[in-house]
Amino acid sequence: MKMIRSMLALSLLAGVSAAAMAENIAVTGGTAYTKGGYGKVENATVLIADGKIQSVTAAGEVPEGYKVIDAAGKIVTVGLMVSETTLGLTEVGFSAGIDDGSAKGDASIPLDAADGINPDSVLIPVTRIEGVTRAYTGLEGSKDMWLGQGAVIHLGNGPDLVVKRHAALGLELDEGAASSNGGSRVALWYSVRSKLDGAKAGGKEDKDDKDKKEAKPDPEKDALTRVLKGEQPLLVQADRASDIRKVIELKKAYGVRVILVGAAEAWRVADELAAAQIPVIVNPVQNLPGSFDTLGATQENAARLHKAGVKIALVGLGTDNARLMPQYAGNAVANGLPWEAAMDAMTVNPAEMFGVADSYGTLEAGKDADVVVWSGDPLELSSAPDHVLIKGEEIPLVSRQTKLAARYHPVSRAPEYKR
Amino acid sequence: MTRWKASAHRRLAAGIAVAAVAATLAACSPEGERQPFVGIDKDPFPSTYTPLESQTTLIVNANIYDGVGGEIEGGAILMEGGKIKAIGQSIAAPDGARVIDAAGRWVTPGIIDVHSHLGVYPSPGVSSHSDGNEVGEPVTADAWVEHSNWPQDPGFWRAAAGGITALQLLPGSANLVGGRSVTLKNVPGRTGQDMKFPGAPYGMKMACGENPKRVYGSGDHNVLHRPSTRMGNVAGYRQAWADAQNYSREWKKYEADYKAGKNVLPPKRDLKLETLAGVLDGEILVHMHCYRADEMVTMIDVMKEFNYQIASFQHAVEAYKIADKLAENKICGAMWADWWGFKMEAFDGIRENIPFMHEAGACAIVHSDDDIGIQRLNQEAAKALADGQRAGVKVTKAEAWQWLSLNPAKSLGVGDKTGSLEVGKDADVVLWSANPYSVYAKADVTFVDGAVTYDRHDPAKRPVSDFELGQPGEGDMK
Numbered sequence: 037m038k039m040i041r042s043m044l045a046l047s048l049l050a051g052v053s054a055a056a057m058a059e060n061i062a063v064t065g066g067t068a069y070t071k072g073g074y075g076k077v078e079n080a081t082v083l084i085a086d087g088k089i090q091s092v093t094a095a096g097e098v099p100e101g102y103k104v105i106d107a108a109g110k111i112v113t114v115g116l117m118v119s120e121t122t123l124g125l126t127e128v129g130f131s132a133g134i135d136d137g138s139a140k141g142d143a144s145i146p147l148d149a150a151d152g153i154n155p156d157s158v159l160i161p162v163t164r165i166e167g168v169t170r171a172y173t174g175l176e177g178s179k180d181m182w183l184g185q186g187a188v189i190h191l192g193n194g195p196d197l198v199v200k201r202h203a204a205l206g207l208e209l210d211e212g213a214a215s216s217n218g219g220s221r222v223a224l225w226y227s228v229r230s231k232l233d234g235a236k237a238g239g240k241e242d243k244d245d246k247d248k249k250e251a252k253p254d255p256e257k258d259a260l261t262r263v264l265k266g267e268q269p270l271l272v273q274a275d276r277a278s279d280i281r282k283v284i285e286l287k288k289a290y291g292v293r294v295i296l297v298g299a300a301e302a303w304r305v306a307d308e309l310a311a312a313q314i315p316v317i318v319n320p321v322q323n324l325p326g327s328f329d330t331l332g333a334t335q336e337n338a339a340r341l342h343k344a345g346v347k348i349a350l351v352g353l354g355t356d357n358a359r360l361m362p363q364y365a366g367n368a369v370a371n372g373l374p375w376e377a378a379m380d381a382m383t384v385n386p387a388e389m390f391g392v393a394d395s396y397g398t399l400e401a402g403k404d405a406d407v408v409v410w411s412g413d414p415l416e417l418s419s420a421p422d423h424v425l426i427k428g429e430e431i432p433l434v435s436r437q438t439k440l441a442a443r444y445h446p447v448s449r450a451p452e453y454k455r
Numbered sequence: 456m457t458r459w460k461a462s463a464h465r466r467l468a469a470g471i472a473v474a475a476v477a478a479t480l481a482a483c484s485p486e487g488e489r490q491p492f493v494g495i496d497k498d499p500f501p502s503t504y505t506p507l508e509s510q511t512t513l514i515v516n517a518n519i520y521d522g523v524g525g526e527i528e529g530g531a532i533l534m535e536g537g538k539i540k541a542i543g544q545s546i547a548a549p550d551g552a553r554v555i556d557a558a559g560r561w562v563t564p565g566i567i568d569v570h571s572h573l574g575v576y577p578s579p580g581v582s583s584h585s586d587g588n589e590v591g592e593p594v595t596a597d598a599w600v601e602h603s604n605w606p607q608d609p610g611f612w613r614a615a616a617g618g619i620t621a622l623q624l625l626p627g628s629a630n631l632v633g634g635r636s637v638t639l640k641n642v643p644g645r646t647g648q649d650m651k652f653p654g655a656p657y658g659m660k661m662a663c664g665e666n667p668k669r670v671y672g673s674g675d676h677n678v679l680h681r682p683s684t685r686m687g688n689v690a691g692y693r694q695a696w697a698d699a700q701n702y703s704r705e706w707k708k709y710e711a712d713y714k715a716g717k718n719v720l721p722p723k724r725d726l727k728l729e730t731l732a733g734v735l736d737g738e739i740l741v742h743m744h745c746y747r748a749d750e751m752v753t754m755i756d757v758m759k760e761f762n763y764q765i766a767s768f769q770h771a772v773e774a775y776k777i778a779d780k781l782a783e784n785k786i787c788g789a790m791w792a793d794w795w796g797f798k799m800e801a802f803d804g805i806r807e808n809i810p811f812m813h814e815a816g817a818c819a820i821v822h823s824d825d826d827i828g829i830q831r832l833n834q835e836a837a838k839a840l841a842d843g844q845r846a847g848v849k850v851t852k853a854e855a856w857q858w859l860s861l862n863p864a865k866s867l868g869v870g871d872k873t874g875s876l877e878v879g880k881d882a883d884v885v886l887w888s889a890n891p892y893s894v895y896a897k898a899d900v901t902f903v904d905g906a907v908t909y910d911r912h913d914p915a916k917r918p919v920s921d922f923e924l925g926q927p928g929e930g931d932m933k
Contacts, residue, residue, distance in 0.1 A: 338930075
């Protein structure tokens, strides 16, 4: 975070609204990566109008009326996407009132994360000023192994952050899920198959009397039907190689789309995952046998999966530090993942996996203008965003944290008067 | 300050023996035969550490951060007999020395993590391995974390691969007083005692704030107990110190009376108060988990009231609000680069906490409290450094390395032995693949007392714990 810049932005932040949008902006002179880690354009002119990318050209002219952002000597990329969070649902996770990231009610499958998202969460500015502009968000806990339906959100301004509802249906098929759902994988799998079989059977049209009223709404059946039709992927948490093989079988048996998350031992099943076209969300720094599920965990997981042809996406450290994803990506690169693949894993890959690639994920004409100008290599620890645009709107690089830092630097007798 | 000698009559210090003596005494007159003096063995679980086998090693063509703020480009460092023998621009190789051409790679002091629960919350983290919090009551100063340490935790060797050469194991922060800490050399051991850093003083863990009041006061463990408020926390610390003062006086009186020739019996040993009294005597260092600025300042006053020294505040998420007071009272802050927000007392975390502390002249330490984080503390320092520089703090990479090695060593009372690349100190050294402030840098070789504990390019020098034998991924690059 640029402290000086944030001080300037303080005045901007007061009363900023979505109305600030729709400025025409040109980002000039930087090295742009238009498609993940590829599509490199030197001395790029990125033109933005109506919140969308118009064009990216080398040394392109800037038309009249465009506000210019000088990116000379800097790196320009798409805003990054974190693939598993509870952003907008969790404010303070512990002893601080409810945490909307976990639901304890008697339903799980039909739950819709979009119902709980708070666009005013202080975590959103904290996250976006680090170059993360999109996230998958959904429940991390429920009454059983089904985690409800998550959403893709943007981290810009405005009352509604939801870009896509029903982006995936969460399902935990790991040791933790087994222990709290029947106390055994044997029971867990029976219950999962029963749900899917039930939805399959119920999918046959009932012979309805025309006089009869419409059938009672059944959001659970609707969610499972979307999954069975391949409209909504299952986001499956599994780590152990044997569990991952079962997930591959599940995909084949029901013809559903699957995104695997966690996946500590996925490298041991990499070829099968590639053949089954199952993309994987990994935490690149996980390398401990934290449980009997993750005995084979290694920091080379991401690199090995990529080498086998598996599409990967990344996460940060939970939700409050989802912003650490680029550091984790850097660690994946240090452990053998090509830099380009790491950039793909934070942009185009999650966009495709969660079905938002039509509007986000590349710097191509017509896409939402989520653009970040980095002071250096986005994965490097010394780098930081100098500019962040979300849907074409420049976001002040200010958060509750930058305000606290400014207030206490230097310390004073009564910081309460310093804003 | 009294240093009790380990008495030749140590077995008499055992409760049963003392009770037997007391029974005997009751049967004879005060002018009867004088009882032997009962001293307390202060080191009943002594370090059995011996350095691993090492050879004289000279690293040349290295860029070096010496850990005391200096930097040498294309320099050399000589390790001999487990110590740093020489450091400079150019050093002649002694006969028979192993010469490593760093070819422009980087050398630093080994990283020391002052806040780890490795071994006590080991991997796998199953409930039978959960040995870090003795939650039965708010003050468990009698619990010694070394008695929970499982030396086969694979996490120790992941940490070695991240350049960790020493670490402090702390009991958890459920309690007002959690118990004694232990400082380890990060070397394999068949027992925890094989890892104990020779000559390191004991530490004692205390905790402010949310944890104790939640654990005891919220009924989480189906028992309502003090403390349930922050004021209850402070009352608890103060009563514990008052009890310890009294205990200390009783033993000092016994010693003085005995020396004066009186036939007196020793007070009953109380292991809790013994540890607390050890703090008051200046022998045991206090490391206190404390997030909020106001609570840290309260604890500074408690410290003055009972005349002891707090070595460090652990986590110290709001240290930046009172960095001047921490500097003035010579209390280190052991901090994360950017963890924040997971509970209310962490809600005001900022990314500049560490550099703002440094700028105020306070002792800043980068710590992990995490089995993943301990593997890349150099990266945590790099983030803190970059955030500080962007905020206008004038600090160089060479100076910032103090956050990782020397300041931690000082706070643990081993700053005279390790923490910098100064001649005569333990050869706790890391050779990095690139500048260690880069995300792409990895520890290529880690040395403890001049011996290789980890070598990324030599499978024979990548430790595999007992637990990992015969498991998926055994011996894999982790």
